[in-house]
Amino acid sequence: MSWTRLVLMMGLLIGMVEGSDASPASALPTPQTPASSEGEDVPVVGRPVDLPFSEASGWFEVQAHAEPTTVQAERPLTLTLTVRAVRPPRRPPQRLDLRQLPDFAELFYIEEADEEAAQLNAHTWKFTYRLRPRRTEVSEIPSVPFVYFNPYLLTASKGFQVLYTDPIPLHVLPPETVQVPVQGPESAFVLTTGPSVLERRVPWRPPGLGVIGVVLLVPPLGCIVWYFLWQRLYPDATRLARQRRSHAARRALQALRTAEQLDVKAGAAQTAALVADYFQQRLDWAIAEPTPREVALLFAQHHFSLALTEQAVCFFQACDCARFLPSDDATRPSLMELQNAAMRLILTMEEETCSTLPS
Amino acid sequence: MFYAPLLTALLLHAESGATLTDHELLERAEAEFQEGVHLRLSRDQARPHFRNAAGYFDALRQRGVCNPVLYRNLGNAYLLAEDLPHAILSYHRGLHLAPNDRDLHESLAEARQRVVYPASGGLGRPRSDDPPPWLPYLHSDGLMFAAGACYLVGCLSLTRWWMVRCGRLLVAGLLALLLVGILLGWLIIRIEAQNERAAHPLVVIARDGVLLRRGNSMAFPPRYDTPLYRGVEGRLLFERDGWVQMELSSGEIGWVPQETVLVDRP
Numbered sequence: 001m002s003w004t005r006l007v008l009m010m011g012l013l014i015g016m017v018e019g020s021d022a023s024p025a026s027a028l029p030t031p032q033t034p035a036s037s038e039g040e041d042v043p044v045v046g047r048p049v050d051l052p053f054s055e056a057s058g059w060f061e062v063q064a065h066a067e068p069t070t071v072q073a074e075r076p077l078t079l080t081l082t083v084r085a086v087r088p089p090r091r092p093p094q095r096l097d098l099r100q101l102p103d104f105a106e107l108f109y110i111e112e113a114d115e116e117a118a119q120l121n122a123h124t125w126k127f128t129y130r131l132r133p134r135r136t137e138v139s140e141i142p143s144v145p146f147v148y149f150n151p152y153l154l155t156a157s158k159g160f161q162v163l164y165t166d167p168i169p170l171h172v173l174p175p176e177t178v179q180v181p182v183q184g185p186e187s188a189f190v191l192t193t194g195p196s197v198l199e200r201r202v203p204w205r206p207p208g209l210g211v212i213g214v215v216l217l218v219p220p221l222g223c224i225v226w227y228f229l230w231q232r233l234y235p236d237a238t239r240l241a242r243q244r245r246s247h248a249a250r251r252a253l254q255a256l257r258t259a260e261q262l263d264v265k266a267g268a269a270q271t272a273a274l275v276a277d278y279f280q281q282r283l284d285w286a287i288a289e290p291t292p293r294e295v296a297l298l299f300a301q302h303h304f305s306l307a308l309t310e311q312a313v314c315f316f317q318a319c320d321c322a323r324f325l326p327s328d329d330a331t332r333p334s335l336m337e338l339q340n341a342a343m344r345l346i347l348t349m350e351e352e353t354c355s356t357l358p359s
Numbered sequence: 360m361f362y363a364p365l366l367t368a369l370l371l372h373a374e375s376g377a378t379l380t381d382h383e384l385l386e387r388a389e390a391e392f393q394e395g396v397h398l399r400l401s402r403d404q405a406r407p408h409f410r411n412a413a414g415y416f417d418a419l420r421q422r423g424v425c426n427p428v429l430y431r432n433l434g435n436a437y438l439l440a441e442d443l444p445h446a447i448l449s450y451h452r453g454l455h456l457a458p459n460d461r462d463l464h465e466s467l468a469e470a471r472q473r474v475v476y477p478a479s480g481g482l483g484r485p486r487s488d489d490p491p492p493w494l495p496y497l498h499s500d501g502l503m504f505a506a507g508a509c510y511l512v513g514c515l516s517l518t519r520w521w522m523v524r525c526g527r528l529l530v531a532g533l534l535a536l537l538l539v540g541i542l543l544g545w546l547i548i549r550i551e552a553q554n555e556r557a558a559h560p561l562v563v564i565a566r567d568g569v570l571l572r573r574g575n576s577m578a579f580p581p582r583y584d585t586p587l588y589r590g591v592e593g594r595l596l597f598e599r600d601g602w603v604q605m606e607l608s609s610g611e612i613g614w615v616p617q618e619t620v621l622v623d624r625p
Contacts, residue, residue, distance in 0.1 A: 223518035
């Protein structure tokens with residue numbers, strides 16, 4: 001090995017160390033031929049496991065460009081990755097899948113690649129990506145690691161090189177939102193205002209037993225008081241009411257009023273019959289045409305007063321007189337007198353018996 | 360983000376409980392509601408205002424303010440904030456105070472239309488409890504007053520009939536007492552319903568996907584495979600160990616966790 005060759009090897013080693021820079025051309029080794037005799041074969045051993053491999057073999061430099069750099073969140077931007085071979089390439093670079101890079105996957109929605117890499121010339125390739133920032137906090141496009149195999153380096157273990165593009169500042173604006181109106185009936189949007197909103201209404205509860213008792217007892221008690229007051233203030237009305245309480249008396253009185261058109265004899269007979277019928281219903285009396293004597297006996301059995309008994313006896317005697325005395329007899333009573341006497345008798349009897357007999 | 364509503368509620372509660380008067384609370388509630396109405400074309404912007412309005416109205420309710428107008432406003436605020444279970448609960452509370460309120464009936468019907476019910480079967484679907492429109496509603500106080508008045512009229516009529524024996528008074532008195540019986544029967548039915556409501560208060564499902572189970576534990580199998588969604592109504596039967604046995608409006612009975620329901624308690 002000559003000294004010239006030894007110096008050349010040292011230069012290659014220095015270039016290998018600086019080869020990870022984004023501008024490897026500045027550290028190009030001087031030899032024009034590849035160090036590996038295997039040429040196009042890319043070794044499997046030594047590939048970075050955490051970064052996608054571009055499948056490229058040669059000596060490359062890479063640049064990134066984004067357009068636009070001010071974009072709304074979730075709206076697309078174009079990232080262009082330009083790869084240039086600074087030495088004759090052994091294998092061209094393939095499109096990198098940015099979704100395999102956690103920084104990109106976290107910050108961007110990455111659309112599916114739908115176009116092939118554009119090869120501008122024999123040494124330059126251009127890859128285009130459509131990215132959409134996920135949120136407004138995204139401030140830059142991170143560095144893109146470009147992994148390739150450099151066969152020009154003499155040390156095989158250092159053959160895999162990683163070039164990082166510069167981060168690209170990005171200004172992400174808030175996304176435009178679609179305005180969705182509030183759904184609801186029109187009446188729900190109307191607010192009821194006023195002092196009634198602050199009312200403290202107590203839900204209804206049934207009254208207690210005491211209140212219910214008072215409500216139930218007060219009207220009947222009031223009515224009883226009213227009745228006794230009425231009795232005291234209007235005694236005649238009370239008497240009339242007692243008389244009306246007897247159906248038999250009411251019917252008898254009504255019949256007496258309709259008997260006015262008859263002559264004296266017939267009228268007297270009818271009046272006596274009406275009063276006798278009243279006695280039958282009122283006192284369960286079975287005699288159809290009682291004599292004054294029988295009337296006196298009957299009233300004595302019922303313990304009626306002497307005045308009432310005498311009034312009844314006189315009435316029936318008057319009826320007999322009217323029926324059997326000659327018409328020119330001055331002592332014969334008129335029909336009107338008989339009827340009035342019958343009414344008085346009935347009313348007097350009702351008044352006297354209302355407290356002792358059932359009505 | 361998740362704790363924002365909780366934080367708002369805590370702030371509202373702390374602020375309302377400490378310093379604000381009822382009128383100030385009401386003013387804030389109305390202002391928030393009106394702001395929500397102003398922003399109604401943007402749901403995302405309007406909803407927080409409706410939610411705040413509901414919080415202020417609810418603070419008033421917790422202070423003892425109780426009337427149908429407040430419950431209608433509260434229910435509307437919840438409905439527009441898309442809090443369906445609270446909206447349904449508020450409308451029911453309002454209807455308990457004012458069963459004839461047509462706005463409350465319409466709003467409740469609108470809220471029920473938003474509840475997700477199973478496409479097949481009637482699980483959880485409420486029966487219509489609206490009274491017929493021709494049937495007048497008498498408030499319980501009115502019923503009591505009418506029954507008392509009829510009772511008084513009946514007593515007076517019968518007493519007067521006893522005095523003067525006029526048949527019309529007897530008929531009037533008997534009719535008045537018959538009416539008293541009808542009104543008291545009506546009132547007793549209403550009291551029974553009120554007692555039933557107190558014993559078995561309203562329950563509204565507050566979460567989506569709740570399964571009715573056969574017992575008060577997750578170990579029990581679901582009674583039905585169909586889950587229940589927010590807004591489904593029922594009645595509380597029993598409570599035990601953080602579980603609630605409820606009877607749905609359609610008659611089905613089952614247990615659900617207590618935290619998944621709203622119970623209508625005073």
